[in-house]
Amino acid sequence: MRLAPVSFIKIVSVILSASLLSACGFHLRGDYSIPEELGTLSLTSYDQYSTFTRMMKSQLRVNEVNVVPPSEDVPNLHIVGEGLRERNLSLYQNTTAAEKELTFTATYRVTIPDVGDKTFSTSVSRSYLENPLTALAKSVERDMIEDEMRQFATDQIIRQMARLRSDIKAGHVLTQEELNSFDEQVNGNSQEIESTE
Template identity: 35%
Template sequence: MARLSLVFALLSSLLLSSCGFHLRGDLPLSHFPAMYIQSERHSELAALLSSRLEYNKVELLGSYQQSAPMLQLLSDTLERRTLSLFPNGQVAEYELIYKVRYMLTMPEGEAQPYEFELFRDYQDDPNQALAKAKELELMLGELRQQAANRIMRQLARLH
């Protein structure tokens, strides 16, 4: 019985590895041994990307080198669009739009621009201003996490 369960576990792991399965956050970035990230000072998105790249064993360079790729975070902005109003005219619901623009320059290659938007609906309540401010802050953190994941997936697709 123990031998059968061992064979089953071995067969399962072979099937998972052959289909390209990877644990979440564990991306194949072996084609990027080192990388330089250029961004605004104290960029939270750059900090998230840096930690994810380090987790995936990519050396982060302190200055630009032509032999390594450079990821330039051009901008990450949050915009709000009104979706609905209360009967008294105050905003009831917003659509949050998180826009990210970045550029990837490969060694001896041209810079490739990338841009994407992430959307969230946010219900406002003027009677709960402090709680809603905290909720908005948490939502922005989640949007940054999603943006970092999306950039990491884009890097993993490049060979």
């Protein structure tokens, strides 16, 4: 009796694992469910050519959002502004900065026709070591950290947009009290369903 090749067994086990994971509703990290009403939207920005705007447009496409030109009857994501702040966390003995913290902040507004608009902000912080003897390498490292922070901010924006489902269902932008009430109602319904099973 001949044994099956090892590569065949690996392929079968990968396919079996993938089918089991997809059957239980598992989603890969980064797979956020944007409401269907935001499946097509326009993207505007204070600076259409900024790195962050380009990254945001790319992130929307990755999440299967159809980006179209602005129109009155199409939801809009408007990047209001972005900023980068730095502060010293520690110093060398000669009082030059040894460790710095960078904070990237982005503010944006989502406008949904017949519902309203809501303004959000998101921020990402990273720290890195500053070494005056390797200034060029540290400059390249800092650029990479800034791009990583921008990319992480686009992920956060996608997650925050997924929270607009309750506003869309209500037909208007919910106040904080209405949002809390909506969350309690949803949690109550899910507990009732669990108790009947």
